[in-house]
Amino acid sequence: MSMSMGDMPAGSMSMGDGVPSLFTLQKMYWAVAGSAIGAATLVNVLDRIIARQRLRDSSLTPAKPKSIFFGIYATITAIVREVSYATIRPLRVGAFTLHFPPLGPVLIVLANLLTVMVLCFYKLDTMDPWNWENVGYRTGFIAICQLPLIFLLAGRQNIIGFLAGVSYVELNWYHRWVARTLWLTTTIHMVFWFRNWARWNYITYQLYNDPLTKRGFAAWVILTFIVITSFAPIRRLSYEVFVIQHLVTFVGFIVAVWMHAPEEVKVWVWIPIGLVVFDRVARYAWSAYANLSIFHRNEERKGLWAHEATFTALPGNVTRVTVDNPGVGWKPGQHVFLTCHSIVPLQCHPFTIASIPEDKKMEFFIRAENGGTRRFFRYASKSHSVLGNDKVDTASRRTIFIEGPYxxxxxxxxxxxxxxxxxxxxxxxxxxxxxxxVLAWKMESGQQAATRTARLAATKRLRFVWVIKSRSQLSYFEEQLQSLLADVEGCRRTCPDFDKEIEVSIYITCDDKLDPPTATLLPLQTKDTATFKDTTEGAAKEVSEKGDVPAYSVSVDSVSTPGPVLTGQGCLPGGGCCCTTQIEDEDDSTGCACNCSGPTAVQSEKGESGVNSIRNQTSTAERPIALHTLTGRPTPRVIIQKVLEKAEGESAVVVCGPRGLADDVRRSVVSLSDERAVHKGTGAQGIYLHVENFGL
Structure with missing residues (x-):
């Protein structure tokens, strides 16, 4: 991939004694990249073996290593995780906050960059003008061999993701940074050719008269545009526009590179093309299976397409989309791409599946933003005389297409x-x-009571913490959380030796009144919504497209309109107040309350013993379990530490929320992991951390 190679096969050029050929350097790059992929695959295989062993382990500590090999592996894993999860504190610049990625991914990207730079300049004197042409050749060959890796990291049907057990969403971050490394390599490639030609004032002549130089420069310009538009602030201006232009510019870039590259290295262009074709064919084939009714014989599926969805408008400009008996399975935490051409033609959007397979339905809660999500809400509003009405006329059902799950x-x-x-x-x-x-606990409890057979879960303790802005948001998941607590209590009654624990805490940071009123849920009125009124009991659950939801107004005597959230404690401009008090100890916590006359201290709502967990819950099936709510913000480190102190094996920490919360949890996990390594002989094992990020 050079600016001017002529007819001589550059790959066989000699650049000095002891210097590998250009083809050998390309193979060396892929030896490094392949080794990294192989190591990730090995870790994935070992993790799967460990998971199977734990479910077959009949001891009291199934999540604890039982052999020297897996003990050493657990120690190495804990050390690597501690380094990988570390992150720098966010940097505030005026009104903007710059968040940094964790150290692990950064090190991988830097390792790729270092490998590329070493291969580009190994045994080449960049200060010698007679070596500038050699640098141009070398960097061109190293640049073009990076193309397959970029496309391996980009596809939804991802080969690396399958081998390493990683989502394409996580790999997409690496895709962007490897592409930026490619841009740096091609820029160096171009600069050294220009530098060589500048000695004879030859740059302009080459750009105007040499077809090979024109094509190479065109490829660099297109790649520069792709890299610039891929940065988050620009990408998020309009993601739909970004996707379209990304596909178009990709085609232009590949064509320009193919026309610029000599025949001997065109294989590095054909491989990415093959990967793109594979991704598309695999996606279309799987989508055909998932969406054609011929593959899913059912009395309810009489037409050509397998799926019909109901659209229900909910308070807060949210649309609930329900697909009964979907033709594909999924796991908790996965998402699919939805397409409904009759409402939003030629668009597909990713939405998290808010239900579990045992529900026999896929349920999505989509906040109306711009574009397609807004059209979903408008259609749902027109299809129901009253917002939130679950009685849907069959005529209002629409054919929907599913791609995934991912x-x-x-x-x-x-x-x-x-x-x-x-x-x-x-x-x-x-x-x-x-x-x-909890479902696994329930099934296992039933098995133990009858036949005491297989273990379905090694988990002994669950701790759930939910931070919400308004008390009204609690109603979206209140029934589900109460049902979980009731299920665990039912397991305790069914199986006397049931030793599982679950603890739920709800932190409320902003509300009309930070005290325990009997609230009435009222949505904010917009031009797209009709009048709606519902009580918090049994109110609809809401799930957004991985983002915060519009604030509701909680009213006791009158309706107030919430304004923007303020930092610290105090009243909101339109009514209501915020409390950012950091709660260190839930058992003896003092939150804050205000009624728009200033914040005052208030004792948080608790059960008789302080924490409303299932361990000390005395409610019955006839009486709904009251959830433990507090006013203020949690201290993740304290919450995680209390669970880890009781852990008898490997623990997991999962966080999904704003970047600030995710960063705080990361730092807490790293700190606690380091402390646990100091306490010898406690039997404490490592911490697995999963951060599900908002945004694109």
Whole structure:
């Protein structure tokens, strides 16, 4: 991939004694990249073996290593995780906050960059003008051989993701940074050719008269545009526009590179093309299976297409989309791409599945933003005389297409303890994971009472923390959380030796009144909504497209309109107040309350013994279990530490919410992991951390 190679095969050029050929350097790059992929695959295989062993282990500590090999592996894993999870504190610049990625991914990207730079400049004197042409050749060959890796990291049907057990969403971050490394390599390639030609004032002539130089420069310009538009601030301006232009510019870039590259290295262009074709064919084939009714014979499926969805408008400009008896299975925490051409033609969007497979339905809660999500809400509003009405005329059903599921997280059933933290509508990702473990407990309890057979979950403790802005948001998942607590209490009654623990805490940071009123839920009025009124009991659950939800107004005597959230404690401009008090100890916590005359201290709501967990819950099936609510913000480190102190094996921490919460949890996990290594002989094992990020 050079600016001017002529007819001589550059790959066989000699650049000095002891210097590998250009083809050998390309193979060396892939030896490094392949080794990294192989190591990730080996880790994935070992993790799967460990998960199986834990579910077959009949001891009291199934999540604890039972052999020297797996003990050493657990120690190495804990050390690597501690380094990998570390992150720098966010940097505030005026009104903007810059969040940094964790150290592990950064080190991988830097390792790739270092490998590329070493291969580009190995045994070449860049200060010698007679070596500038050699640098141009070398960097061109190293640049073009990076193309397959970029496309391996980009596909939804991802080969690397399958081998390493990683979601394409996580790999997409690496895809962007490897592409930026490619841009740096091609820029160096171009600069050294220009530098060589500049000695004879030859740059302009080459750009105007040499076809090879024109094509190479065109490829660099297109790649520069792709890299610039891939940065988050630009990408998020309009994601739909970004996707379209990304596909178009990709085609232009590949064509320009193919026309610029000599025949001997065109294989590095054909491989990415093959990967793109494979991804598309695999996706279309799977989508055909998932969406054609011929593959899913059912009395309810009489037409050509397998899926019909109902659209229900909910308060807060949210649309609930329900697909009964879907033709594909899924795991908690996964998402699919939805397409409904009759409402939003030629668009597909990713949405988290808010239900579990045992529900026999896929349920999505979609906040109306711009574009397609807004059209969903408008259609749902027109199809129902009253918002939130579940009685849907069959004529209002629409054919919908599903692509997926996608997403990957290790099953929480394999861990001794699990801490799940959610901020705002991050609960939509976390609650299905919570339900999955409790379901396993319930099934296992029934088995033990009857035949005492297989173990379905090694998990002994679950800790769920949900941080919400308004008390009204609690109603979205209140029934599910109460049902979980009731299920665990039912398991305790069914099986006398049931030793599982679950603890739920709800932190409320902003509300009309930070005290315990009997609230009435009223949505904010917009031009797209009709009048709606509902009580908090049995109110609809809401799940956004991985983002915060619009604030509701909670009213006791009158309706107030919430304004923007303020930092610290105090009243909101339109009514209501915020409390950012950091709660260190839930058993003896003092939150804050205000009625728009200033914040005052108030004791948080608690059960008789302080924490409303299932261990000391005395409610019956006839009496709904009251959830433990507090006013203020949690201290993740304290919450996680209390669970880890009781852990008898590997633990899991899952967080989904704003970047600030995720960063705080990361730092807490790293700190606690380091402390646990100091306490010898406690039997404490490592911590698995999964961070589900908001945004694109």
């Amino acid at each position: 997403g990957s997280i290790r099953s929480l059933r394999q861990f001794d303890s699990a801490v799940l933290l959610a901020g705002g509508m991050g609960a939509t990702f976390v609650i299905p994971l919570l339900r999955d473990v």
